[in-house]
Amino acid sequence: MNVKILGITLLLVGLWLFLAVQVPEGFLNGNNMFNLFLRTAMYGVLGIGVAFVIITAGIDLSIGSIVCLSGVLLSLFLSVSYDPTDREHVLEIDPQRQVIVLAEQTDRFEAGDQLRYYGSTQARSTVVTLVGVEQVVTEDDGGNSVSRSLLRVNGLNPATSKASDGFLATLFPVKGVDTEKGTVTVEGQLAGLEARDQIRFIKPSGGMEQIVVGRTESVDGNTRVSMEGDMGALDAGWLAMPLFRDQTMPIPVALLSVLGIALLLGVVHGLLVTKIHLQPFVVTLCGLLLYRGISRWLVNDRDTGYGNEYESSLSLLTNGKFELFTLGEPYGTYSIPYAFFIFILVAILAAVFLNKTIYGRYMLALGRNVEAARFSGIDTDRMTIIGYVICTVMGALGGLFFLNYSNSIAPSSHGNFFELYAIAAAVLGGCSLRGGEGSILGVVVGTALMVTLKMFINLMKISDTLEFAIIGIVILVGVVADELLKKAVARRQASKS
Secondary structure, X not given: XXXXXXXXXXXXXXXXXXXXXXXXXXXXXXHHHHHHHHHHHHHHHHHHHHHHHHHOOOOOOOHHHHHHHHHHHHHHHOOEEEEOOOOEEEEEEEOXXXXXXXXXXXXXXXXXXXXXXXXXXXXXXXXXXXXXEEEEEEXXXXXXXXXXXXXXXXXXOOOOOOOOOEEEEEEEEEEEEEOOOOEEEEOOOOOOOOOOOEEEEEOOOOOEEEEEEEEEEEEOOEEXXXXXXXXXXXXXXXXXXXXXXXXXXXXXXXXXXXHHHXXXXXXXXXXXXXXXXXXXXXXXXXHHHHHHXXXXXXXXXXXXXXXXXXXXXXOXXXXXXXXEEEXXXXXXXXXXXXXXXXXXHHHHHHXXXXXXXXXXXXXXXXXXXXXXXXXXXXXXXXXXHHHHHHHHHHHHHXXXXXXXXXXXXXXXXXXXXXXXXXXXXXXXXXXXXXXXXXXXXXXXXXXXXXXXXHHHHHHOOOOHHHHHHHHHHHHHHHHXXXXXXXXXXXXXXHHHO
């Protein structure tokens, strides 16, 4: 451990001791310790990524936007929709004639069926009873003949305006409800209904419940469904509309896709810096703006996320924890988030790569003197590209962590100033902005210090408007200390010679 890392470690320990003495119930609380580990993991992977770029004498200002873009992409790749399998697109409704015209011809509905019209912004959802079906031939907007189904129904409100772009789906009567066992018996065979699907229960006189399916079984030609959740006021007077779960991508495919996109972005950054000889500051600043704009465009600048769809799987990365022990109030249970174990694994792999492989030594040599490294036979372009690839991939991993942590992200602001924390953690941890020097252990300690500083501001009730000012001062002190240390070492070496 070099002098700078030792100094920053002592500062971190000193800050912990100060908070433990001044605000023990706040700082030593089990939940606060959990958040300390979790936030260190989330910001730490960003710091490790930026460290590799800084070691090669570069800089990456796009890390916050990479986090945002990765979160948006992951939320889209893992989006889940719930729709009936028998729904049909409604072309037009005519409440006066009690007619619904479907966009395409279908034979799946029969007279006597109870149907639900929904999904249009021009007319209210309603429950209707099918009287009869006619197959008609009309012309589309281009004058071509098209076969459509015309449904004659009862139940459309004549006061409702004409509408289009809605949907129609079959409703099944509820035969019985057992609140003690948490089961609902629905008339008919609900083919294909499985665990994690949902049922929307509708009361004709008004009322709606949507509950997750646990399991299903066939009973005397009907379907008994075990529900997961409060069944509220359900009774035999309700109607059931099965909704089948459709996940856009499997989790492994979605994760690999996001990491692959991040890898490609890192390659692009590296190529622009090495082949076109653009300044890293310019390349990554443009990336900051570009990726932020793409993120906002992909979701129409709306908040995005995947809600509670992956509570028992992917969300465990940040919400899951390994419990250690429990103390009395006000300290509670002490635990370590699973994300922290992933972070430690990443840190160990990064340290081995940097310190124990030839490529790590190449990176350090490149940062110290690019011309000397090139004349020594090092492929400096390749090593620079590798540095940017590691940075963007770590940004994508951070995007996964932050999306799981917040459960929802606003693309206009998510990830703002994350590059500040990442660069600060790297610089405080011993990375020289001139390149050629860095330590993964130092980045871990520097990240913990940054997170502790944020906690210090909250626990000591300092105005959060001073947060960036305090962080800026800390970064400045770190850079000045690095410069003074380098000059002291240079003077000592000069005096020995």
